[in-house]
Amino acid sequence: MKANELQINTFLQAPNIQFVIPVYQRNYDWTNTECKELLNDIISVEKEDRGTHFIGSIVFVHEGTYSTTEVKELVIIDGQQRLTTINVLYVALYRFAKNNGNVQEAERLYNMFLTNQYVKNESSKLKLKQTDTNSFAFKSIMLGTHSESDPFSNVIENYNYFKSIINADNYDLIINGLKRLIFVEISLERDKDDPQRIFESLNSTGLDLSQSDLIRNYILMDLPTKSQNRIFETIWSPIEENAKDIIKQRSLVSDYIRDYLTLRNKKIPNKSKVYAEFKSLYANKNEAYHQELENIKSLSIHYKKFINPTTVTDAGIRKELEYINRLEINVAYPFLLQVFE
Numbered sequence: 001m002k003a004n005e006l007q008i009n010t011f012l013q014a015p016n017i018q019f020v021i022p023v024y025q026r027n028y029d030w031t032n033t034e035c036k037e038l039l040n041d042i043i044s045v046e047k048e049d050r051g052t053h054f055i056g057s058i059v060f061v062h063e064g065t066y067s068t069t070e071v072k073e074l075v076i077i078d079g080q081q082r083l084t085t086i087n088v089l090y091v092a093l094y095r096f097a098k099n100n101g102n103v104q105e106a107e108r109l110y111n112m113f114l115t116n117q118y119v120k121n122e123s124s125k126l127k128l129k130q131t132d133t134n135s136f137a138f139k140s141i142m143l144g145t146h147s148e149s150d151p152f153s154n155v156i157e158n159y160n161y162f163k164s165i166i167n168a169d170n171y172d173l174i175i176n177g178l179k180r181l182i183f184v185e186i187s188l189e190r191d192k193d194d195p196q197r198i199f200e201s202l203n204s205t206g207l208d209l210s211q212s213d214l215i216r217n218y219i220l221m222d223l224p225t226k227s228q229n230r231i232f233e234t235i236w237s238p239i240e241e242n243a244k245d246i247i248k249q250r251s252l253v254s255d256y257i258r259d260y261l262t263l264r265n266k267k268i269p270n271k272s273k274v275y276a277e278f279k280s281l282y283a284n285k286n287e288a289y290h291q292e293l294e295n296i297k298s299l300s301i302h303y304k305k306f307i308n309p310t311t312v313t314d315a316g317i318r319k320e321l322e323y324i325n326r327l328e329i330n331v332a333y334p335f336l337l338q339v340f341e
Contacts (some may be wrong), residue, residue, distance in 0.1 A: 001188055008055065008086060008181040012127065013112045016119060018071045018131045021080050023232040024220035026213045028134050028154050030081045038085060042177035043170060043195045054084055057184040071116055071124045087128045088155060090114055091141050092162035096171060114142065210254035214275040219293070235293050244301035246308050256303050260296055263334040302340035306333055
């Protein structure tokens with residue numbers, strides 16, 4: 001492990017580098033509130049001539065399973081919220097320069113901070129490589145093709161916020177303020193360091209990660225890239241989809257895993273210890289462990305009915321589940337999982 005203090009601009013403009021957000025990372029969920037705070041810090045550090053502004057650390061794995069012939073891929077395991085937001089801000093600055101006829105400045109931002117200019121492989125062109133809807137959203141703001149009909153994404157929401165704030169009076173302040181941002185880069189080598197252990201250590205210092213975030217990382221982080229994508233798509237993604245409250249649009253995966261562990265161990269784990277319980281139970285990732293993951297996915301189909309009774313076709317069962325759901329008799333869920341199975 002190597003740690004080094006660095007300017008964020010130096011990090012971003014390194015040639016032939018791609019910052020990869022892996023599938024096991026939680027979603028990009030910074031909102032306008034966090035973006036406003038970051039932008040205020042960027043402007044004030046320049047206005048007040050305070051030298052530099054520290055934005056924390058960015059932890060990545062290099063020389064691992066992510067490698068191509070053209071670019072060096074850095075797998076981000078901590079700091080993706082800040083890194084993504086700063087990239088979104090640079091897109092907004094690029095768009096402002098382009099729309100106001102400053103072609104040379106627009107090209108500088110585009111080629112230095114947002115793309116690998118001379119890379120031939122299209123998938124390696126963007127310096128920030130995201131997953132799923134965030135990837136689609138980021139490409140759309142880069143191309144200027146986003147619209148109100150696009151699926152909701154914080155990437156687009158935050159881009160629109162930055163776009164509404166940037167003007168001729170503050171453009172240079174923001175550009176110069178970004179030059180003053182510093183962070184600590186922590187570089188890990190996959191064969192020498194333990195990314196999962198370091199991730200847990202970072203989480204214990206106060207990062208707001210749910211128990212399900214930690215479990216997802218534990219399941220996926222140490223797998224080869226192809227296996228990561230396969231397990232994410234065939235196991236984890238269905239679990240997340242089934243354990244989602246479709247009315248309130250919130251994830252109940254942590255609650256579901258807690259109920260599953262209660263059923264399996266015949267004791268209820270503390271809400272804050274679900275990850276620790278899961279990890280201790282499946283410390284040995286053997287064939288039985290993979291079968292257990294399949295079982296967790298299978299039972300999540302029943303859990304979907306408990307938290308979303310409207311999806312149940314049988315009127316009698318739907319009515320009873322609505323009663324249980326309305327009275328919040330969640331303690332019955334582990335028992336009901338076995339009954340429905």
